Amino acid sequence: MNLYAIKAIYRFEMARAWRTLTQSIISPVLSTSLYxxxxxxxxxxxxxxxxGVSYGSxxxxxxxxxxxxxxxxxxxxxxxxxxxxxxxxxxxLSAPVSYLEIVIAYVGAAASKSLILGVIxxxxxxxxxxxxxxxxxxMVLFFVLTAITFSLLGFIIGIWADGFExxxxxxxxxxxxxTFLGGSFYSINMLPPFWQTVTLFNPVVYLVSGxxxxxxxxxxxxxxxxxxxxxxxxxxxIGLVAWIFKTGYRLKP
Amino acid sequence: MTTMLSVSHLSKIYEGGFTALKDIxxxxxxxxxxxxxxxxxxxxxxxxxxxCGLVNASAGxxxxxxxxxxxxxxxxxxxxxxxxxxxTTDAFETVFSAVSFSRGLFGKAPDPAYxxxxxxxxxxxxxxxxxxxxxxxxxxxxxxxxxxxxxxxRMLFLDEPTAGVDxxxxxxxxxxxxxxxxxxxxxxxxxxxxxxxxxxADRIGVIRKGEIILVENxxxxxxxxxxxxxxxxxxTPLDAVPESLAAYALERGEDGHALTYxxxxxxxxxxxxxxxADLNAAxxxxxxxxxxxxxxxxxxxxxxxx
Numbered sequence: 001m002n003l004y005a006i007k008a009i010y011r012f013e014m015a016r017a018w019r020t021l022t023q024s025i026i027s028p029v030l031s032t033s034l035y036x037x038x039x040x041x042x043x044x045x046x047x048x049x050x051x052g053v054s055y056g057s058x059x060x061x062x063x064x065x066x067x068x069x070x071x072x073x074x075x076x077x078x079x080x081x082x083x084x085x086x087x088x089x090x091x092x093l094s095a096p097v098s099y100l101e102i103v104i105a106y107v108g109a110a111a112s113k114s115l116i117l118g119v120i121x122x123x124x125x126x127x128x129x130x131x132x133x134x135x136x137x138x139m140v141l142f143f144v145l146t147a148i149t150f151s152l153l154g155f156i157i158g159i160w161a162d163g164f165e166x167x168x169x170x171x172x173x174x175x176x177x178x179t180f181l182g183g184s185f186y187s188i189n190m191l192p193p194f195w196q197t198v199t200l201f202n203p204v205v206y207l208v209s210g211x212x213x214x215x216x217x218x219x220x221x222x223x224x225x226x227x228x229x230x231x232x233x234x235x236x237x238i239g240l241v242a243w244i245f246k247t248g249y250r251l252k253p
Numbered sequence: 254m255t256t257m258l259s260v261s262h263l264s265k266i267y268e269g270g271f272t273a274l275k276d277i278x279x280x281x282x283x284x285x286x287x288x289x290x291x292x293x294x295x296x297x298x299x300x301x302x303x304x305c306g307l308v309n310a311s312a313g314x315x316x317x318x319x320x321x322x323x324x325x326x327x328x329x330x331x332x333x334x335x336x337x338x339x340x341t342t343d344a345f346e347t348v349f350s351a352v353s354f355s356r357g358l359f360g361k362a363p364d365p366a367y368x369x370x371x372x373x374x375x376x377x378x379x380x381x382x383x384x385x386x387x388x389x390x391x392x393x394x395x396x397x398x399x400x401x402x403x404x405x406x407r408m409l410f411l412d413e414p415t416a417g418v419d420x421x422x423x424x425x426x427x428x429x430x431x432x433x434x435x436x437x438x439x440x441x442x443x444x445x446x447x448x449x450x451x452x453x454a455d456r457i458g459v460i461r462k463g464e465i466i467l468v469e470n471x472x473x474x475x476x477x478x479x480x481x482x483x484x485x486x487x488x489t490p491l492d493a494v495p496e497s498l499a500a501y502a503l504e505r506g507e508d509g510h511a512l513t514y515x516x517x518x519x520x521x522x523x524x525x526x527x528x529x530a531d532l533n534a535a536x537x538x539x540x541x542x543x544x545x546x547x548x549x550x551x552x553x554x555x556x557x558x559x
Contacts, residue, residue, distance in 0.1 A: 002327070008357025012346075019345060087341030091400070094305040094335050096327040137529040253267060253307050 005097045006105045013079050013109030024075075025117060028067050032121045034127040035063050039185065044129075050187050051218040056129035056202070061212040062184025063125070068118050068143070069150050074153060074169045076110035076154030081161055084250075087231055093252065102157065110151035111144075118143060132215065139214035139222065145230050148247055150175075152237035159250050161246045183212075188220045209216035257408055258304065259284040263301055263313030265463075273299040275463045277313070281408075286430065286440045288454035288471075289407040289446070290553055296463040297443040298338060301410050305335045317408060318532045331359055334406030336412045338443075340393045344386035348377055348396060351385060352403045359404035371399050374429065398429070409433060411442040417448060427453055447553055459556050467556060480544050483514045483525055488538040495535050501528050 017024040040056030047055040083089040092102060125131060133139050153170075161167040182204030188196050199205055200221070210226025213219035219226065244251070255396055258281035265274040274296045274503045291297050300307040304315055306326060315322045320329035352368050372378040375395040380388060388396065394414070401409060411430070415423040416504055421444075430453060440442060450457055450471070458475055459467040467474075490509030501524065504513040514531075516523040532539065 002360045004357045004360050006364065008354050012354055015350075016345075083343075086341055086343070087337070087339055090305075090337055091305055091355060091358060092342060093307050094330060094333065096330040096360055097358065098327075196550070248309055252307065 001098050002101050005095060006101050006108075009092070009105030010112075011110045013075075013106065014112065016079075016130075017075070017109075020078050024113060028071055028117055029120055029124055031174075032063055032067055033124055033128075035059070036125055038167060040129050042124075051216070053216045053218065057216070058187075058212075059125065059127060059185055060122070060125045060131055061215050062179075062182075062208050063210050064118050064121050064143075064186050065146065065204070066176075066179045067121050067173055068114050068146055068170055069207075071114040071117050072110055072147050072150035073154035073157060073175060075113045076107055076151040077108050077158035077161065077167055077171075078154075079110055080155055080158035081167055084158070089251070093196075095171070102245075103152075103241055107148065107151045107155050108242070110154060111147040114147045114151065115143065118147070134217045135214040138227075139211070142207070142211045142214055142226070142230065145234060146211070149230065149234040149237055152241055156237065156244065158241050159244055162250070163173065177203075178202050181206075183208045184219055187218075196223075203229060206230065208211050254332045255283045256280045257285075257318060258441065259314075259316045260300070260304070263300070263303065263304060263315060263316045265296075266311045267309065273463050273497055274303075277460075277465055278461075279396060279458065279465060279468065281439060281441055282456075284434065284437050285455040286434055286442070286453050287456050287458065288450035289441060289443045289458045289460060290450055290542065291443070291460035295460045297460055298412055299463075301335070301441070301443065302380070305333055305410060315481050327360075330406070332407045334401035334404070334409045335399050335415055336401045336409070336411045338416065340397065342385045342393055344384065346385055347382050348372065348385060348388070348399075349381040351396065352399045353374050356403040357398040357457070367405070369401060374432075375399050376425070391418045394418055394422070395426075402433075406438065408439040408441070411440065413443055413445065415444070415446060415547055423449070439490045459553065461556070481516055481544060483516065483528070483542060483544050485512045485514070485529075485532065485539045486541040486543075487511060488540050491537070495537070497535050498528075498531055501531075 036056070036059075037048060039059055043227050044055040044059070049055065050058045055194075068139070080089075084093065157167065157170050161169075181199065182202045183199070188199045188209075191199060206221055206226040206229035208218040208229065213223045213226070243249070256277070259278040260277050263274055263277040264272070266272050274325045277296075277300060289300070290299050304317065304322060306322060317329040318332045320326075320332070322329045334371075336430055346354070349368065349372070353363060353365075356364065356368065369378060369381075375398060377392065377395055377399060380392060385393065385396065387442055398411075398414070408428075412431075415426055416518050418426070427449070430442070431512065434440060442449070442453070457467075457469060457471050458465055484506070487510055491505060491512070492509060494503050494512065498512075501514055503516075505511075506513055514525075514528055516525065529542075533536060
């Protein structure tokens with residue numbers, strides 16, 4: 001394994017995050033804090049408890065998941081798209097680096113950045129509302145698996161995109177709506193039966209539900225199903241990335 | 254001399270059906286400078302891109318240092334340094350970190366002393382902490398060379414290395430390339446500047462429409478395909494070449510003020526002495542003579558026009 005190469009790409013990507021600190025860290029933390037202020041403190045105080053959890057606390061896992069998904073996709077897609085755009089990808093492709101090493105480095109860096117961000121948001125949330133974590137091990141597992149899975153998805157988007165517009169297309173038009181409608185701000189039990197069934201087709205429901213269960217022990221679907229679906233998404237993304245490298249799709253003509 | 258690069262029956266057909274390379278066979282010897290010449294779209298960059306792993310081949314086999322570029326890509330690529338044609342750099346990185354990044358990418362442990370040596374040899378040491386976006390075009394070109402040399406490659410691919418750089422920098426690069434050759438580095442360069450190939454190359458290959466049409470030692474090529482001409486500048490102009498000089502196939506030029514004789518230097522008697530004597534005998538006075546030899550450019554143009 002070319003560990004020097006993995007380290008070089010990983011450090012390069014992390015350095016980019018520190019160079020663009022406002023965009024990478026401060027901006028998402030600020031926007032999530034605003035959610036807490038508006039939904040948690042202002043409106044949340046007028047909303048009754050959900051399954052015995054105050055509304056402000058209830059939305060914390062969903063908000064962390066919202067940031068985790070969007071930032072993982074954004075970091076990973078930009079990380080691989082930008083060298084494609086500038087042409088500097090030639091260096092990575094001509095180096096003695098395996099596809100696995102490329103994925104570990106880029107996806108590892110993207111996942112690291114979103115995990116750091118998630119921890120900061122969790123700490124920020126603690127300033128506004130009471131938080132308890134009933135299942136810390138499962139919380140970390142959901143946290144890490146989701147970061148890796150959606151960083152892989154971002155990596156795929158970064159290779160698929162042939163312009164900056166497409167780079168934003170999936171996160172803005174698909175992931176964000178799915179996250180908002182995936183139970184980040186409500187329990188799907190609050191919905192009419194028909195919409196409850198429809199919502200089960202939204203993959204984000206399983207991520208948010210499992211993550212919230214690790215915090216408060218309450219869930220819309222069983223934690224085992226949530227974990228199973230998370231692993232399924234992870235394997236699906238790994239399969240797609242493997243296909244990309246096998247065929248050279250958008251990387252090697 | 255052993256073979257450093259071996260290309261065998263290599264073809265490339267892009268999606269859409271465009272054939273970029275047709276059954277290319279080429280061996281590059283260890284330690285030589287090989288110049289690949291060809292017009293735009295001839296397939297030079299595609300050939301280099303396949304060898305370096307940037308483009309998939311449609312058919313054929315390539316080995317570098319005896320290592321197959323597909324089956325044993327790690328060993329093959331670790332021997333290769335590539336300087337691309339385009340000035341592709343990370344604008345926000347510093348010079349030193351960009352070159353260090355390249356070294357890491359090729360699986361080498363950090364070696365600041367070696368990076369310093371490379372940067373000094375390319376007159377970039379003073380700029381080591383500058384962001385790349387602040388560099389001039391010539392400096393960026395040198396940076397790309399520094400990145401390609403950062404992992405101590407044994408074979409260097411230079412794709413149009415001096416495109417758009419000034420004369421002084423071009424000379425500096427030529428000296429650098431010669432220095433690398435002295436260190437045993439094998440060099441394959443593509444160029445539009447025939448002067449560059451003429452100045453540096455040991456052997457020359459010409460590629461046209463995806464096919465290698467010629468590979469030859471530079472000296473042999475120029476000797477075999479080059480023409481030598483003697484031009485006699487006359488004291489008084491001639492309306493026509495006299496019949497007595499017909500055997501020399503002279504060309505009348507400069508409105509009759511000059512006669513040009515094309516001869517073969519390989520012949521034991523090129524006929525120059527006889528010509529001058531016959532001119533005297535015909536009463537044709539001349540005030541000057543000069544000889545010219547066709548350049549590699551003339552040879553190249555005549556080859557690609559065929």
